[in-house]
Amino acid sequence: MTIPATRYIGQSVLRIEDTRVLTGRGRYIDDLRMPGMLHAVFVRSPMAHARIVSIDVERARHMPGVVDVITDQELLAGTAPMLVHTEMPNYRSPVFRPLASDKVRHVGDPVALVLAESRHLGEDARDAVDVEYEPLDAIVTAEEAQDPTKPLVFDDMGTNISFGDRQTYGDPDVAFAEADRVVGLTLRTPRAMHVPLDTRGGVADYDPGTGELIYHATSQAPHMVRLGLAEILRHPADRLHVVAPDMGGAFGQKGFMAREDVCVCFAATKLGRAVKWVEDRVENLTSATHGRGEDIVPAGRPVGVHRRAGRNPARSDPRLLRLPEEAARGRAARGLPR
Amino acid sequence: MTINVDVTVNGTRHSVAADPRKTLADFLRDDLGLTGTHLGCEHGVCGACTVLLDGGSARSCLTLVGQANGSEVMTIEGLSNGEALHPLQEAMRDSHGFQCGFCTPGFLMTAVELLRSNPKPTEAEVREAISGNICRCTGYQSIIQGILLAAERG
Numbered sequence: 001m002t003i004p005a006t007r008y009i010g011q012s013v014l015r016i017e018d019t020r021v022l023t024g025r026g027r028y029i030d031d032l033r034m035p036g037m038l039h040a041v042f043v044r045s046p047m048a049h050a051r052i053v054s055i056d057v058e059r060a061r062h063m064p065g066v067v068d069v070i071t072d073q074e075l076l077a078g079t080a081p082m083l084v085h086t087e088m089p090n091y092r093s094p095v096f097r098p099l100a101s102d103k104v105r106h107v108g109d110p111v112a113l114v115l116a117e118s119r120h121l122g123e124d125a126r127d128a129v130d131v132e133y134e135p136l137d138a139i140v141t142a143e144e145a146q147d148p149t150k151p152l153v154f155d156d157m158g159t160n161i162s163f164g165d166r167q168t169y170g171d172p173d174v175a176f177a178e179a180d181r182v183v184g185l186t187l188r189t190p191r192a193m194h195v196p197l198d199t200r201g202g203v204a205d206y207d208p209g210t211g212e213l214i215y216h217a218t219s220q221a222p223h224m225v226r227l228g229l230a231e232i233l234r235h236p237a238d239r240l241h242v243v244a245p246d247m248g249g250a251f252g253q254k255g256f257m258a259r260e261d262v263c264v265c266f267a268a269t270k271l272g273r274a275v276k277w278v279e280d281r282v283e284n285l286t287s288a289t290h291g292r293g294e295d296i297v298p299a300g301r302p303v304g305v306h307r308r309a310g311r312n313p314a315r316s317d318p319r320l321l322r323l324p325e326e327a328a329r330g331r332a333a334r335g336l337p338r
Numbered sequence: 339m340t341i342n343v344d345v346t347v348n349g350t351r352h353s354v355a356a357d358p359r360k361t362l363a364d365f366l367r368d369d370l371g372l373t374g375t376h377l378g379c380e381h382g383v384c385g386a387c388t389v390l391l392d393g394g395s396a397r398s399c400l401t402l403v404g405q406a407n408g409s410e411v412m413t414i415e416g417l418s419n420g421e422a423l424h425p426l427q428e429a430m431r432d433s434h435g436f437q438c439g440f441c442t443p444g445f446l447m448t449a450v451e452l453l454r455s456n457p458k459p460t461e462a463e464v465r466e467a468i469s470g471n472i473c474r475c476t477g478y479q480s481i482i483q484g485i486l487l488a489a490e491r492g
Binding site: 022 | 377379380413417423427472
């Protein structure tokens with residue numbers, strides 16, 4: 001069979017999902033419902049950096065509709081340590097725990113997981129979990145991260161710098177010598193939020209009979225999530241499926257396995273019931289990945305935008321010749337950063 | 339504690355004993371299974387949860403189900419008759435007025451209200467009408483074109 005080359009090229013093609021989306025029959029993560037499904041609600045840190053003194057879940061555990069409250073103590077036995085896997089040389093990854101245990105490292109850091117018969121009841125119980133914190137200095141800029149007098153965010157890393165590298169392109173000395181003007185400047189770009197309208201979430205459906213775990217996840221990278229979950233949960237990969245439903249935007253935010261994904265799947269396998277987690281907007285803004293901010297600052301010599309005189313000085317051509325720089329990239333302490 | 343609520347949704351009457359703190363959005367989605375009404379922010383900013391309450395657009399995330407007692411609600415599921423698309427849906431499809439589709443039901447319900455009261459809106463009027471709805475992927479040009487196309491087709 002031959003398909004004429006002109007069938008699609010140059011044509012305005014209607015999308016196959018249009019009808020269901022237009023009629024309210026899209027299936028986004030929060031639209032999924034399973035029999036006996038529980039609702040997962042995370043207890044999250046209100047502090048940017050603090051030592052956890054104690055977590056008391058007893059009152060929450062006995063509230064109406066609450067089936068379980070999980071802390072990292074329990075997860076420690078059932079999961080492997082989480083690390084950032086990257087090909088980047090010089091990259092230091094801390095060991096992440098699915099839930100914070102010793103310290104919280106950002107506002108929104110998950111500390112405990114409440115499983116309840118409804119979202120309302122789960123949120124009631126979330127507010128009844130009593131966590132005692134001992135505040136620590138927060139490290140919020142790349143500059144502070146380089147200050148050795150500041151406390152460590154991840155004790156096991158021994159530093160607050162996760163990545164360092166040095167690259168030279170072209171010949172900066174010649175470029176400086178040829179420039180007729182040197183202008184110093186510092187460039188800063190802020191951290192950015194992805195803000196998909198559809199927040200992150202997942203529905204974990206576990207069959208205790210077959211050992212099959214199906215995780216419906218708002219994921220741009222379901223295969224990566226599947227391999228990650230298999231590794232961290234020590235679950236056979238052939239009995240672990242990750243299914244991505246319709247997704248209401250991601251903008252890069254859903255390209256990772258999140259610590260929450262591990263917790264939700266752990267809860268489903270532990271309890272033998274389907275578990276749904278859909279974060280609210282505040283959680284999305286505090287706990288999901290951010291786009292990194294960058295500071296480009298002077299590096300040991302006059303930093304410069306240079307202007308080279310053209311052949312005709314009256315028409316000198318302003319252009320950026322060289323930007324010797326140290327780009328310090330701020331990244332968050334959250335799980336699986338970019 | 340529950341409260342009794344009588345509400346007509348897309349032409350079907352429902353008499354329910356509801357949790358008084360339940361929102362109209364949660365009632366539609368969880369109790370009636372009408373999941374076309376989406377929750378993006380749950381505090382009235384994004385407009386994804388917009389439904390028609392007695393003909394006027396309303397944020398179903400900010401409306402308690404008790405407030406809909408005695409009212410008629412229309413959701414995205416009530417827009418087409420199940421066979422053919424509503425002319426507005428057709429126009430949005432033809433103008434590629436959405437990508438992920440999460441905001442689409444809210445935009446459509448807002449546009450239905452606009453076109454009912456103003457069948458031939460100007461572009462400025464369309465922009466004003468949808469100013470309470472947020473789209474994160476398509477941008478607004480093709481949404482505006484879709485609404486204007488629906489108006490043009492009558």
